[in-house]
Amino acid sequence: MSLSQEPVFSELKNKFVCTSKDITNEPYCGKSGRHAPTGKGISTTNGAGPHNLQLFVLAPDGTVLHCLPGYWAPQDLVHELKLAEDLFTVWKNPQLSRGQKNQMFKQMQLSHLNEHPTDMVRRSRMQGFDQKFEAKNRPYQSDTVKNPQLAVQALAQNNNKLLAQAFKTTDQIAHERMAQRPFVPYSQFDVAVYTDYGKQRYEKNEDFRDMSGQLVMNPKTGEAIPPGQRKMQKRSGVQNFQGGRMRRMRNNMLSNGSL
Amino acid sequence: MKGICKIAGLAGMLAISILNTTSPQISIAAPMSMVSGDEALQRVRKLTMEIPWYTSLSKAQAIAQKENKPIFMLHMLGPLNGMT
Numbered sequence: 001m002s003l004s005q006e007p008v009f010s011e012l013k014n015k016f017v018c019t020s021k022d023i024t025n026e027p028y029c030g031k032s033g034r035h036a037p038t039g040k041g042i043s044t045t046n047g048a049g050p051h052n053l054q055l056f057v058l059a060p061d062g063t064v065l066h067c068l069p070g071y072w073a074p075q076d077l078v079h080e081l082k083l084a085e086d087l088f089t090v091w092k093n094p095q096l097s098r099g100q101k102n103q104m105f106k107q108m109q110l111s112h113l114n115e116h117p118t119d120m121v122r123r124s125r126m127q128g129f130d131q132k133f134e135a136k137n138r139p140y141q142s143d144t145v146k147n148p149q150l151a152v153q154a155l156a157q158n159n160n161k162l163l164a165q166a167f168k169t170t171d172q173i174a175h176e177r178m179a180q181r182p183f184v185p186y187s188q189f190d191v192a193v194y195t196d197y198g199k200q201r202y203e204k205n206e207d208f209r210d211m212s213g214q215l216v217m218n219p220k221t222g223e224a225i226p227p228g229q230r231k232m233q234k235r236s237g238v239q240n241f242q243g244g245r246m247r248r249m250r251n252n253m254l255s256n257g258s259l
Numbered sequence: 260m261k262g263i264c265k266i267a268g269l270a271g272m273l274a275i276s277i278l279n280t281t282s283p284q285i286s287i288a289a290p291m292s293m294v295s296g297d298e299a300l301q302r303v304r305k306l307t308m309e310i311p312w313y314t315s316l317s318k319a320q321a322i323a324q325k326e327n328k329p330i331f332m333l334h335m336l337g338p339l340n341g342m343t
Contacts, residue, residue, distance in 0.1 A: 003333070004302035009310075016331040018312050019319035020339045029336060043292035054334035060323035062316070081331075088329045186316075191334070 008074040011081050016057070023054075028192035030200040046072045046124040047170025050195040057084035059091050062186045068174055069195040076120045076171075083112050091183060098183075105182035109175045116171055124169040130198025131163050144173050144197045173197065307340045 003012060012018055023029045030051025050069030055077070057066040066084040068077070090096065090104050116124075126134075126144065134142045135151040145151050147166045154162035168176075177194055218225055294302070313319040316332070323330045333339065 004306040009306070012331055013310050015328060017319050017323040017326065017328050018310050018331045018333070019316055020312050020314065020333040020335065021316070022336075022338050023334045024336055052336040056330075056332040056334065058320075058323075058330040058332055060320050060328070060330065062320060065329060084329060186332075 002072060002074045002077060005074040007078045008081070011078055015085065016081075023052075026191070028195060044071050045127060045170070046070070046076055046120070047174065048127050048130075050170075050197060051200055054191060054195060056186070056189075057081065057088075058186055059088055063091060063183050064181065064186050064189050065091065065183075066178060067189070067191075067194060069197075070170070073120075073123050076116075076123060079112075079116070079120065083108065102182040106179045109179040113172055113175050121169055121171060124171040125164060126167050126170050126173075127198065128160055128163070131160075131167050133199045134197060135163060135166070142197065143176065144168055303340055312339055 002008065028051065030049070047068075047070045049071055053070050055068040055072065056064060058064055065087040066080060068080055072080065087105060087108060090101055090108070093101070096104070131151075132155060134144050135155040139145055139148040139151045139155075144167055146168050151163060151166035154160075154166055181189065181194070312333075313322070316330075319330050319332070322328075
């Protein structure tokens with residue numbers, strides 16, 4: 001869980017009052033397999049699993065300062081917590097009118113995008129299965145799609161690299177959506193609409209993988225997969241930017257001892 | 260010469276990947292980074308034992324008001340320290 005990792009852990013411990021809510025029975029809640037506290041974890045991309053996990057920052061009066069859908073890496077989450085603290089300062093300022101506060105909220109949300117480090121943007125690539133869902137079901141309606149025609153074309157060609165180019169990153173989606181929701185009371189925050197992208201089900205089958213991430217058991221049958229038939233999970237997020245050919249070359253050189 | 264440069268480049272990439280494993284800034288993006296069950300349990304314990312988590316929003320609001328702090332609210336499928 002990224003919340004136990006620095007630098008975000010100390011931020012939460014020292015600067016926030018923390019609360020949690022089990023959303024199992026909420027209408028906006030997605031689906032997932034069951035995971036025990038002793039189950040394995042796997043790294044994923046920012047914004048993955050938006051229906052099953054939401055990270056809110058509220059003012060003490062219950063006003064929503066920020067909300068992030070899904071998982072966020074600790075080093076990226078800490079940037080967003082800082083923005084929420086700045087928005088809290090704006091919200092508390094008695095010198096500002098509500099209109100001015102709303103305007104500042106919108107500006108700060110959108111301009112924050114420009115401050116995101118390149119690595120953060122790379123970690124914010126939408127999951128491939130979520131991109132396919134959007135491209136298949138609502139390419140021309142979804143605000144997650146940057147280039148609908150490219151999305152449709154990439155889906156038809158089953159070209160994941162091209163598909164990724166057709167989509168906004170999840171950090172952009174989150175800030176654009178938040179900019180439309182300035183200082184909304186938590187009780188009125190439309191979680192279902194705000195988190196609406198991708199499939200309802202999020203499952204990485206962590207407990208069926210070995211520590212290299214390779215699937216070693218069939219998640220449906222629970223039977224062991226013979227070594228020759230095992231496949232690595234498709235790489236996602238940052239990994240796609242690292243170049244498959246170079247990576248394979250490096251791995252080959254490592255395995256044959258030439259490096 | 261071109262081949263040597265390529266090897267040097269690959270060695271550099273390897274060095275970066277080794278550095279990545281020790282750098283909290285980058286390690287989260289390491290390819291297929293897995294966390295063992297024991298490590299996951301330790302993380303959950305740390306999170307739930309070292310930070311007080313209020314299950315009532317109104318209680319959290321009262322504390323936040325008193326301490327002039329914002330509230331971090333985690334929506335999740337299942338309880339924080341149990342099956343999710």
